[in-house]
Amino acid sequence: MLELYRLMARIREFEEACRRIQRTRTGPGPDGSVSSAGHMPGFVHLYLGEEAIAVGVCAVLRPDDLVASTHRGHGHLIAKGGDVEPMMAELYGRAAGYSKGKGGSMHIFVPEIGMLGTNGIVAAGIPHAVGAALSCKLLGLGRVAVAFFGDGACNQGVFFESMNLAALWALPVIFVLENNLYSEWTESQRLTAGNSLAGRALPFGIPAVVVDGNDVLAVRDAAWEAVARARCGQGPTLIEARTYYYGGHFEGEEFFAGHYRSEADVASWRVRDPIVRFGRTLVDTGETSDSGLELIRREEAERVARAVDSAVAADPPAISELTTDVFADTEPGTHPTVTPVTATS
Amino acid sequence: MFLSEAVAAGIATAMREDGTVFLFGEDVDRSVLGPTKGLVEEFGQERVRNTPISEQAVVGAMIGAAATGLRPVLDLMFGGFLYVAMDQVVNQLAHIGYMSGGRVRLPVVLMAGIGPSGQAGAQHSESPHAALMQAAGVKVVVPSTPADAKGLMIAAIRDPDPVAYLMDVSLAGSRGPVDLADAAVPLGRAAVRREGVHVTVAAMASAVPASLMAAEGLSASGIEVEVIDLRSLVPLDLDTVCNSIRKTRHLVIAETGRRTCGLGAEVAARVLECAWETLEAPPVRVAWPDVPVPFSPSLEFACIVTEGDVAEAVTRALGGRKPSAA
Numbered sequence: 198m199l200e201l202y203r204l205m206a207r208i209r210e211f212e213e214a215c216r217r218i219q220r221t222r223t224g225p226g227p228d229g230s231v232s233s234a235g236h237m238p239g240f241v242h243l244y245l246g247e248e249a250i251a252v253g254v255c256a257v258l259r260p261d262d263l264v265a266s267t268h269r270g271h272g273h274l275i276a277k278g279g280d281v282e283p284m285m286a287e288l289y290g291r292a293a294g295y296s297k298g299k300g301g302s303m304h305i306f307v308p309e310i311g312m313l314g315t316n317g318i319v320a321a322g323i324p325h326a327v328g329a330a331l332s333c334k335l336l337g338l339g340r341v342a343v344a345f346f347g348d349g350a351c352n353q354g355v356f357f358e359s360m361n362l363a364a365l366w367a368l369p370v371i372f373v374l375e376n377n378l379y380s381e382w383t384e385s386q387r388l389t390a391g392n393s394l395a396g397r398a399l400p401f402g403i404p405a406v407v408v409d410g411n412d413v414l415a416v417r418d419a420a421w422e423a424v425a426r427a428r429c430g431q432g433p434t435l436i437e438a439r440t441y442y443y444g445g446h447f448e449g450e451e452f453f454a455g456h457y458r459s460e461a462d463v464a465s466w467r468v469r470d471p472i473v474r475f476g477r478t479l480v481d482t483g484e485t486s487d488s489g490l491e492l493i494r495r496e497e498a499e500r501v502a503r504a505v506d507s508a509v510a511a512d513p514p515a516i517s518e519l520t521t522d523v524f525a526d527t528e529p530g531t532h533p534t535v536t537p538v539t540a541t542s
Numbered sequence: 543m544f545l546s547e548a549v550a551a552g553i554a555t556a557m558r559e560d561g562t563v564f565l566f567g568e569d570v571d572r573s574v575l576g577p578t579k580g581l582v583e584e585f586g587q588e589r590v591r592n593t594p595i596s597e598q599a600v601v602g603a604m605i606g607a608a609a610t611g612l613r614p615v616l617d618l619m620f621g622g623f624l625y626v627a628m629d630q631v632v633n634q635l636a637h638i639g640y641m642s643g644g645r646v647r648l649p650v651v652l653m654a655g656i657g658p659s660g661q662a663g664a665q666h667s668e669s670p671h672a673a674l675m676q677a678a679g680v681k682v683v684v685p686s687t688p689a690d691a692k693g694l695m696i697a698a699i700r701d702p703d704p705v706a707y708l709m710d711v712s713l714a715g716s717r718g719p720v721d722l723a724d725a726a727v728p729l730g731r732a733a734v735r736r737e738g739v740h741v742t743v744a745a746m747a748s749a750v751p752a753s754l755m756a757a758e759g760l761s762a763s764g765i766e767v768e769v770i771d772l773r774s775l776v777p778l779d780l781d782t783v784c785n786s787i788r789k790t791r792h793l794v795i796a797e798t799g800r801r802t803c804g805l806g807a808e809v810a811a812r813v814l815e816c817a818w819e820t821l822e823a824p825p826v827r828v829a830w831p832d833v834p835v836p837f838s839p840s841l842e843f844a845c846i847v848t849e850g851d852v853a854e855a856v857t858r859a860l861g862g863r864k865p866s867a868a
């Protein structure tokens with residue numbers, strides 16, 4: 198239980214650090230140099246407020262299960278066991294980053310922990326999870342795959358095509374829809390017909406549930422059922438988790454997009470903060486004390502601060518890296534991608 | 543006026559003169575990259591419509607709408623998102639005019655922001671101009687000045703055929719004068735931006751200002767570069783390039799995209815086919831290496847086309863020689 202709290206706290210601290218840095222950001226130097234914390238390049242989509250979904254879902258996954266993520270993927274990475282140091286190094290474009298600095302926030306792939314990738318193309322990861330589930334089934338490893346995606350992604354055709362494929366072949370995949378009500382700066386209800394996103398699974402014969410995405414235990418329980426179904430060959434499930442993002446679409450958006458949400462709305466969601474809520478439950482049930490929670494928060498903040506320091510101090514990739522990695526350098530016949538090792542017990 | 547504002551000004555001109563022009567796209571009302579900002583205020587949500595994230599369906603819908611009386615303009619935001627709709631773009635939009643024996647014409651404008659704009663990562667830095675040039679049936683324009691941004695947009699919307707209107711995102715905030723008289727800049731004509739006698743640099747998008755800066759620098763050492771802004775890639779104005787190399791006898795092509803099968807390859811091949819004897823040395827291409835655009839600032843900087851890259855290419859085209867007095 199405390200581990201769930203710790204992971205949510207880690208995501209919160211990671212995202213708050215990104216936010217602080219982006220707010221005071223000066224961007225890389227004119228020659229592309231990155232020499233101070235304020236020189237974080239690019240832009241980031243933060244998971245602030247949505248932590249309970251990734252953590253609740255990943256709590257019931259095995260290390261060798263697979264996850265396909267989105268442009269808002271830091272939370273998925275951390276919940277699946279990603280290390281904040283190479284993550285932060287990637288955000289700073291460093292050689293020590295998960296993608297050697299070549300990818301950035303939206304292109305992080307960590308095969309050894311089952312992370313199929315964050316993704317800059319909306320809905321593009323959904324069929325990747327379906328394909329991973331296909332290989333889980335065909336290789337008979339008992340693994341499952343999870344596709345995380347947003348409410349905006351539900352209007353892409355590939356979402357429907359993926360559900361059809363998954364249902365048709367009874368694949369062990371869980372569709373986790375993170376409904377934060379917005380698609381960039383437009384309320385999704387202005388873009389989306391019908392009144393139920395979860396209901397879109399039903400014509401395919403895929404069971405669907407709606408859960409409070411700000412309640413980590415509710416998410417975990419829904420995911421537990423879906424994963425159990427998937428593992429015993431009963432095919433896909435869709436979980437719609439209702440939530441909200443505090444930071445908006447991307448950090449620093451006000452300059453480009455202006456104001457589009459009322460303070461009252463944001464405040465009404467802050468009251469339902471997933472971390473505060475779960476913390477209260479933990480204290481009420483005697484699992485820990487306020488100071489116990491405080492200690493976890495502090496430890497995670499320090500962990501993230503160390504990751505920022507080491508990312509800033511790290512080296513950029515050598516210029517010779519510009520043209521490497523386009524093709525594999527392994528021998529033909531060997532499968533070149535690392536996959537997580539399935540524990541034999 | 544900023545280049546992105548000039549794009550919006552061109553759309554506004556076309557929307558005022560023709561009630562069948564409608565604007566579509568994700569968040570076109572707020573337009574984070576700028577090229578449609580302010581239009582919803584003038585034309586309302588009926589004519590300026592935010593679309594769902596459904597690129598394939600929306601491009602297809604533009605086709606049906608254009609086939610039946612509208613002149614739709616669709617902003618796809620980033621060039622990488624165009625690939626999501628590539629069946630509709632190539633198999634349908636580009637080819638229907640021809641496949642129908644000319645019975646169906648599709649006046650659709652597809653807008654997209656192209657090129658790296660500061661560590662946006664590979665999928666948000668694409669420049670699909672070469673893929674579109676290959677599609678056979680889509681005209682392709684790439685403005686590099688605010689005046690062209692407006693004038694080419696007016697021409698693109700009036701054009702009877704599909705036009706891909708590509709805005710180099712790194713130029714969105716560049717400033718320059720625009721024609722207040724709402725004149726179109728005709729498609730298919732390049733512009734000579736700087737005259738010179740030693741080397742011709744044919745460039746597109748942000749490679750144009752990079753080439754102009756390189757030309758200024760080289761001028762100090764006695765090398766006079768002629769800079770041509772190709773701005774319309776389909777149809778391509780080869781005459782302007784050939785006229786120029788008759789004078790300079792050296793050619794460099796600078797493009798904001800990958801080298802293989804790119805604009806540079808096409809221009810070089812066509813020049814060699816029709817005017818090889820006018821060249822004293824092989825053409826030199828300046829382009830990105832054949833890689834997805836890297837995120838890390840130092841790698842991204844090494845990937846993109848800079849003033850230094852163009853200057854070096856000019857020197858290479860001249861074979862390291864100082865040009866003799868012309």
Ligand SMILES: Cc1ncc(C[n+]2csc(CCOP(=O)(O)OP(=O)(O)O)c2C)c(N)n1
Nearest residue numbers: 269317318319347348349350379380381623
């Ligand atoms: C194919 C494609 N179209 C458009 C975009 C631009 N874009 C990035 S995120 C986003 C909204 C996504 O909304 P949603 O799926 O609800 O995820 P959220 O950002 O709310 O987490 C859009 C339109 C994109 N990245 N890819």
Ligand SMILES: [Mg+2]
Nearest residue numbers: 347348349379
């Ligand atoms: Mg959303």
